Amino acid sequence: MNEYREKAYAYWLSQIKGVGRITIFNLIHRFGSAENVYFSKETCVSEALSRKQYEQLKESKKSWNVDSEFDKLSKQNIKFYHFGDSMYPEKLRRIPDPPYTLYVKGNLPVQGVRTMAVIGARTCTEYGRMAAGHFTEAFARNGVQIISGMARGIDGISQQIALNHGGKTYAVLGCGCNVCYPPENRALYEKICETGGIISEYPPDTQPASSLFPPRNRIISGLSDAVLVIEAKEKSGTLITVDMALEQGKDIFAVPGRISDSLSHGCNKLIRQGAGIATSPMEILNEIYGESNDENKIKIENISDDSLGNRTDNGTNNGNTMNDVTDREKIILQKVDYIPVSFETLLNLCRGSLPGLSLQQFSTELLLLQLKGMIGREGSHYFKVGTEKTVF
Amino acid sequence: MYSVITSGAVCGIDSYIVSVEVDTAQGLPGFDMVGFLSSEVKEARERVRVALKNVGISIPPLKITVNLSPANIRKEGSAFDFPIAMGILVSMGYLQEENLRNTLLIGELGLDGEVRSVNGILPIVMQAKKCGYQRCLVPVDNAKEGAYIRDIEVIGVDTLRKGIEYLSSTLEHRSKIISPTSISLENHPNITTKEELDYSDINGQEAAKRAIEIAAAGFHNIMLIGPPGSGKTMIAKRLPSILPPLSEEESLEVSKIYSVAGMLHAAESIIVKRPFLNPHHTISEYALSGGGRIPKPGVMSLAHRGVLFLDELPEFKRNALEIMRQPMEDKEIHISRSYGTFTYPANFILAAALNPCPCGYYPDPSKCICRPHEIRRYLNRISGPILDRIDLGVEAARITIANLTERTQEESSALIRKRVMEAREIQKVRFKGTEIISNADIPANRIHDYCSLGAEEQKLLEHIFITMNLSARAYHKIIKVARTIADLAHEERINMDHLSEAVCYRNMDGKYWGNQR
Numbered sequence: 001m002n003e004y005r006e007k008a009y010a011y012w013l014s015q016i017k018g019v020g021r022i023t024i025f026n027l028i029h030r031f032g033s034a035e036n037v038y039f040s041k042e043t044c045v046s047e048a049l050s051r052k053q054y055e056q057l058k059e060s061k062k063s064w065n066v067d068s069e070f071d072k073l074s075k076q077n078i079k080f081y082h083f084g085d086s087m088y089p090e091k092l093r094r095i096p097d098p099p100y101t102l103y104v105k106g107n108l109p110v111q112g113v114r115t116m117a118v119i120g121a122r123t124c125t126e127y128g129r130m131a132a133g134h135f136t137e138a139f140a141r142n143g144v145q146i147i148s149g150m151a152r153g154i155d156g157i158s159q160q161i162a163l164n165h166g167g168k169t170y171a172v173l174g175c176g177c178n179v180c181y182p183p184e185n186r187a188l189y190e191k192i193c194e195t196g197g198i199i200s201e202y203p204p205d206t207q208p209a210s211s212l213f214p215p216r217n218r219i220i221s222g223l224s225d226a227v228l229v230i231e232a233k234e235k236s237g238t239l240i241t242v243d244m245a246l247e248q249g250k251d252i253f254a255v256p257g258r259i260s261d262s263l264s265h266g267c268n269k270l271i272r273q274g275a276g277i278a279t280s281p282m283e284i285l286n287e288i289y290g291e292s293n294d295e296n297k298i299k300i301e302n303i304s305d306d307s308l309g310n311r312t313d314n315g316t317n318n319g320n321t322m323n324d325v326t327d328r329e330k331i332i333l334q335k336v337d338y339i340p341v342s343f344e345t346l347l348n349l350c351r352g353s354l355p356g357l358s359l360q361q362f363s364t365e366l367l368l369l370q371l372k373g374m375i376g377r378e379g380s381h382y383f384k385v386g387t388e389k390t391v392f
Numbered sequence: 393m394y395s396v397i398t399s400g401a402v403c404g405i406d407s408y409i410v411s412v413e414v415d416t417a418q419g420l421p422g423f424d425m426v427g428f429l430s431s432e433v434k435e436a437r438e439r440v441r442v443a444l445k446n447v448g449i450s451i452p453p454l455k456i457t458v459n460l461s462p463a464n465i466r467k468e469g470s471a472f473d474f475p476i477a478m479g480i481l482v483s484m485g486y487l488q489e490e491n492l493r494n495t496l497l498i499g500e501l502g503l504d505g506e507v508r509s510v511n512g513i514l515p516i517v518m519q520a521k522k523c524g525y526q527r528c529l530v531p532v533d534n535a536k537e538g539a540y541i542r543d544i545e546v547i548g549v550d551t552l553r554k555g556i557e558y559l560s561s562t563l564e565h566r567s568k569i570i571s572p573t574s575i576s577l578e579n580h581p582n583i584t585t586k587e588e589l590d591y592s593d594i595n596g597q598e599a600a601k602r603a604i605e606i607a608a609a610g611f612h613n614i615m616l617i618g619p620p621g622s623g624k625t626m627i628a629k630r631l632p633s634i635l636p637p638l639s640e641e642e643s644l645e646v647s648k649i650y651s652v653a654g655m656l657h658a659a660e661s662i663i664v665k666r667p668f669l670n671p672h673h674t675i676s677e678y679a680l681s682g683g684g685r686i687p688k689p690g691v692m693s694l695a696h697r698g699v700l701f702l703d704e705l706p707e708f709k710r711n712a713l714e715i716m717r718q719p720m721e722d723k724e725i726h727i728s729r730s731y732g733t734f735t736y737p738a739n740f741i742l743a744a745a746l747n748p749c750p751c752g753y754y755p756d757p758s759k760c761i762c763r764p765h766e767i768r769r770y771l772n773r774i775s776g777p778i779l780d781r782i783d784l785g786v787e788a789a790r791i792t793i794a795n796l797t798e799r800t801q802e803e804s805s806a807l808i809r810k811r812v813m814e815a816r817e818i819q820k821v822r823f824k825g826t827e828i829i830s831n832a833d834i835p836a837n838r839i840h841d842y843c844s845l846g847a848e849e850q851k852l853l854e855h856i857f858i859t860m861n862l863s864a865r866a867y868h869k870i871i872k873v874a875r876t877i878a879d880l881a882h883e884e885r886i887n888m889d890h891l892s893e894a895v896c897y898r899n900m901d902g903k904y905w906g907n908q909r
């Protein structure tokens with residue numbers, strides 16, 4: 001069987017309206033290959049399909065020029081893989097309900113290299129941002145491939161940070177791989193195309209739709225060795241991915257959060273249910289590289305906790321830039337958090353420790369802290385930022 | 393016989409003198425009126441005839457011709473009834489023409505001979521004084537309104553009969569019939585009444601209150617952003633209670649607009665409180681700017697020298713908001729119609745209140761359910777040019793239970809007003825001899841003359857400019873607001889504290905406004 005021909009026929013088969021991957025797997029099972037489906041007797045094919053599906057198939061045989069359409073794909077620089085392909089990722093073969101097709105701009109993740117899925121909430125907090133930075137930086141530096149969904153929030157941030165640190169990252173989309181969604185991640189999209197890959201099971205030009213996103217999550221987890229969840233609400237798309245990862249038998253790690261933060265509820269719940277607690281990237285790296293003596297085992301580059309902006313007891317950051325912080329600033333820094341707090345609330349909090357603090361003095365202090373890059377501002381809400389490294 | 397009576401009319405906000413010429417002659421009986429008249433002016437014919445009959449004067453069958461001059465301006469309204477009736481009486485010989493010399497007449501007639509109130513008395517009396525007239529006969533309900541103009545006698549006439557009696561007697565006897573109305577601002581019924589709304593009603597919200605104080609002191613436009621129920625509206629509604637009272641000159645200026653709009657009440661007769669207008673967000677652009685064939689003043693003009701409060705700013709029609717761009721810059725609004733261009737003053741503080749996102753809780757991640765693009769779409773309903781014109785942006789924080797239950801001693805409006813007035817005095821001295829009234833009006837090219845910064849402050853501002861990625865406009869606004877803050881502190885120089893406080897009130901840039909990460 002000519003692999004190239006088979007690809008062209010698989011492409012034809014996958015784009016027929018109303019014929020999903022389950023039907024396709026049935027057909028392949030019955031006829032052996034996509035090419036056979038194309039050339040088999042019509043009566044045989046119709047047995048395996050519903051009436052409507054059969055009509056669609058006949059229709060597309062007429063309108064679809066198998067060779068020229070397939071050429072179009074390669075002209076767009078889109079690589080095409082199908083289940084029967086030798087290049088099809090081994091990891092995906094092993095998951096329940098694997099995708100029949102994969103369209104890729106760029107490359108597929110390198111097989112045999114450790115791969116981590118980093119996922120989380122779209123509306124993330126500064127804490128999530130910081131955690132994403134901390135973990136992905138360590139992963140990227142240790143040659144771990146990062147897989148995510150390029151969504152707003154944690155997904156996009158992790159992938160951006162992986163790129164910033166020279167890591168390889170791959171995005172699995174819920175739309176055609178030539179469609180950039182969300183559009184504001186255009187720059188990130190281009191960059192991932194160049195260095196990693198944009199992967200989708202949907203044909204090119206498919207527009208994003210809410211029904212397409214949950215199924216893509218199984219590919220994210222399927223391509224990875226383990227899944228790191230950074231922030232998730234109690235009911236969220238992130239947890240759908242986790243469910244799929246569990247079904248596929250992957251390791252789950254969750255970044256713990258405070259019980260009062262709704263965006264940490266999902267993660268804390270996962271930990272309670274037995275997920276690994278992600279407190280340091282080293283632990284995760286050790287776990288996924290295991291004790292094996294394999295050649296790939298890299299001596300894990302140790303990452304200091306500086307990028308965490310760890311809070312010590314006196315409320316200052318660990319970094320060495322903190323020497324020029326006055327006592328009053330220390331007190332204010334203690335009150336500022338990763339969750340944005342409004343000016344007024346913060347002022348009242350600080351007055352607890354600094355009685356008689358005037359609004360004017362307070363605004364001066366806040367401004368100076370902002371200029372030093374220790375706190376950030378969103379509207380009139382202030383929040384603590386880790387260090388410059390994590391500001392994205 | 394022929395007679396001329398003087399009356400007046402308003403066109404836009406300005407008024408002009410109208411000569412009412414009446415000729416009665418033998419001939420085919422009739423009553424003709426000319427002089428570019430609208431239909432309600434022509435209806436005067438019937439009102440005058442019947443009113444005269446009902447006071448016992450029947451008009452013999454004569455050919456009556458009335459001309460309102462200047463004949464090239466279209467005349468509207470019912471204010472010419474009274475002068476026309478008097479003109480007929482003079483031309484018929486009932487009254488002596490010299491008795492009406494230097495006298496301006498205005499008023500609508502009822503069929504029973506009552507003289508009824510009309511709009512625009514204040515500007516007409518002003519104009520009459522300017523043209524050298526000595527007395528005005530106006531409807532009794534409007535008499536107080538006219539009486540605020542000094543050095544001109546204002547006589548309130550209640551019935552046609554009284555008017556005839558007054559005008560037919562000699563000058564010495566007249567005061568026995570109707571004495572001139574006299575009134576002065578000092579004993580205006582409204583001037584001493586206390587403001588009902590006071591800032592002491594609001595617990596907490598220190599930052600928002602402080603920003604409002606700055607807005608009042610420098611006449612800065614202000615925007616209050618905050619979650620639902622945080623008290624944005626309460627704070628804005630109390631703004632008039634800390635603004636300095638209207639000066640006499642300002643009071644007449646504002647009353648003139650209200651007089652033209654027909655919004656002066658007989659009891660009030662003149663506006664002594666700063667206007668506070670709070671239109672609903674369904675307002676049309678014409679209601680905001682002023683409209684009609686001969687445009688009536690719109691809400692923007694009615695808020696002149698006061699506050700225009702737009703609650704739920706993003707809900708306003710975009711067209712309506714865009715109309716405010718030019719008036720907010722020029723402090724007056726020009727409306728062009730086929731009859732000409734009308735100019736109304738519109739120098740107001742814009743106070744706007746809005747939620748930061750459709751659900752109202754952004755950027756609180758535990759409560760906000762909006763997606764970034766929804767927030768952006770919501771805020772994008774307010775265009776950049778409108779935002780540009782707002783100097784202060786402040787967030788009303790969410791109310792805590794402590795705010796509600798604690799009985800704290802909050803500052804009263806009177807105290808804040810005292811500080812505001814002191815800051816205003818400083819500005820008055822600073823801008824003496826220029827067109828500028830307040831810090832908010834300082835044009836960009838004069839900023840360095842009025843708001844000098846020390847080397848250290850300049851360096852800080854440069855640092856802020858770079859780190860916070862400010863626009864040139866934001867830069868100027870920070871300086872202007874810092875100037876007002878320094879004035880409130882009675883400081884000649886703008887120092888670091890003033891600057892950094894001013895920076896605090898800039899949340900319309902950056903993340904709130906669409907530059908989402």
